[in-house]
Amino acid sequence: MDGVILMKVVLKLSGKNINPNKTTFLKPLVDLWQKGAQLVLIHGGGPQINDFMERMGKKPSFVQGLRVTDQEVMDITEMVLSGLLNKTLVGMLVQHGIAACGISGRDAGLFLAKKHTIEHEGQFIDIGWVGDIIQVNPQLIETLWGNRILPVVSPISGDSDGKSLNVNADWAASQLAIALRAEKLLLFTDVPGVLLDPLNPDSLIRDLSASDIPLLFQKGIVAGGMIPKLQMIQTVLQGGVEEVFIAGGASLELLDQLLEGKSIPGTRVTR
Ligand SMILES: Nc1ncnc2c1ncn2[C@@H]1O[C@H](COP(=O)(O)OP(=O)(O)OP(=O)(O)O)[C@@H](O)[C@H]1O
Ligand SMILES: [Mg+2]
Structure with a gap:
C-alpha cells in the first residue's frame, strides 16, 4: 500500500475472521492505519459466544439472525465480546506495533440502546436483552483518533438505565459509520x-443497489x-456513507486495492 490514505473507514470483523493463531489478517489493517486512515475496528464473535454458551450448557438460538439473549446469555456475550475477544484483538494489534485501545459501546456512552422488539404476524416475540442503537456519541472515538490510537469496539451497549444490551455487530458498525460520517463501511x-444461493460461493452478487435489497428479502x-x-x-447509504462492502476474510488481503477503487471479490452496495 503506497502513499497516504485520508479516509474514514469503519471495518467490521466477524468472530470467524479473528484467529489468534493466524495473524496474517491483521497486516492490511496495520498498513491502512499506518498510512494515516481514520480507522475503527468493530467485531462480532458468533462462534466464540456459541463456544462459551455450550461450555456452560446453553444452546444458542437465533430469530431473524439475532441471538436470543436471556440474562445468562447476556453475561456470557458481554464477557466474550467486551472481554476475551476484544482484548485478544487489541493484544494482537499492540504486538504489531499499533496503539490499539479496546472499548465497548458502554464506554463513555458510545452507544445508547433500547430493547429491540420483534413482531411476527401480530405476535410479539421476546428475544431478551437484544438492543437497537438509538444514539451514538462518537466523542471517545474522536479523542482516540486525535491521539492516533486505534479504537477496537465491542458492540455491547448500555440502555438509559445503564443495563447492558446485546447489539448485533453489523448494526453497531452501521450506526457508527453514520455517526462518524465514514466514507466506507x-x-x-x-x-x-x-x-x-447461500450454499454456492460462486453465486456472488458483486454489485448491489440498495433499492434491490427488499427484493432479496422477498x-x-x-x-x-x-x-x-x-x-x-x-x-447507512442514506446517512451519507458512500459505499458498503461485504466480503469474505480472504478479501481483506486486497484491502488496499479496494480503497483505491478497484474491484475485488465481494459485494459492493451503493445507492
Ligand atoms: N444470501 C446469503 N448470502 C450470504 N450469506 C448468507 C445468505 N443468507 C444467509 N447467509 C448466512 O449469513 C452468514 C453470515 O452471518 P453471521 O452472523 O453468521 O456472521 P458474521 O455476522 O459475519 O459474524 P459475527 O456474527 O461473528 O459478527 C453466512 O455464514 C451465511 O450462512
Ligand atoms: Mg452476525
Whole structure:
C-alpha cells in the first residue's frame, strides 16, 4: 500500500475472521492505519459466544439472525465480546506495533440502546436483552483518533438505565459509520459476500443497489446472519456513507486495492 490514505473507514470483523493463531489478517489493517486512515475496528464473535454458551450448557438460538439473549446469555456475550475477544484483538494489534485501545459501546456512552422488539404476524416475540442503537456519541472515538490510537469496539451497549444490551455487530458498525460520517463501511464475514444461493460461493452478487435489497428479502435469498447486515444498509447509504462492502476474510488481503477503487471479490452496495 503506497502513499497516504485520508479516509474514514469503519471495518467490521466477524468472530470467524479473528484467529489468534493466524495473524496474517491483521497486516492490511496495520498498513491502512499506518498510512494515516481514520480507522475503527468493530467485531462480532458468533462462534466464540456459541463456544462459551455450550461450555456452560446453553444452546444458542437465533430469530431473524439475532441471538436470543436471556440474562445468562447476556453475561456470557458481554464477557466474550467486551472481554476475551476484544482484548485478544487489541493484544494482537499492540504486538504489531499499533496503539490499539479496546472499548465497548458502554464506554463513555458510545452507544445508547433500547430493547429491540420483534413482531411476527401480530405476535410479539421476546428475544431478551437484544438492543437497537438509538444514539451514538462518537466523542471517545474522536479523542482516540486525535491521539492516533486505534479504537477496537465491542458492540455491547448500555440502555438509559445503564443495563447492558446485546447489539448485533453489523448494526453497531452501521450506526457508527453514520455517526462518524465514514466514507466506507466494510463488513468482513465468513462467506464471499451476498450470495444468490447461500450454499454456492460462486453465486456472488458483486454489485448491489440498495433499492434491490427488499427484493432479496422477498425472494427469501437472505437468511440468518445476513438479515441484520442487509437490514441496515439503506439507512447507512442514506446517512451519507458512500459505499458498503461485504466480503469474505480472504478479501481483506486486497484491502488496499479496494480503497483505491478497484474491484475485488465481494459485494459492493451503493445507492
Ligand atoms: N444470501 C446469503 N448470502 C450470504 N450469506 C448468507 C445468505 N443468507 C444467509 N447467509 C448466512 O449469513 C452468514 C453470515 O452471518 P453471521 O452472523 O453468521 O456472521 P458474521 O455476522 O459475519 O459474524 P459475527 O456474527 O461473528 O459478527 C453466512 O455464514 C451465511 O450462512
Ligand atoms: Mg452476525
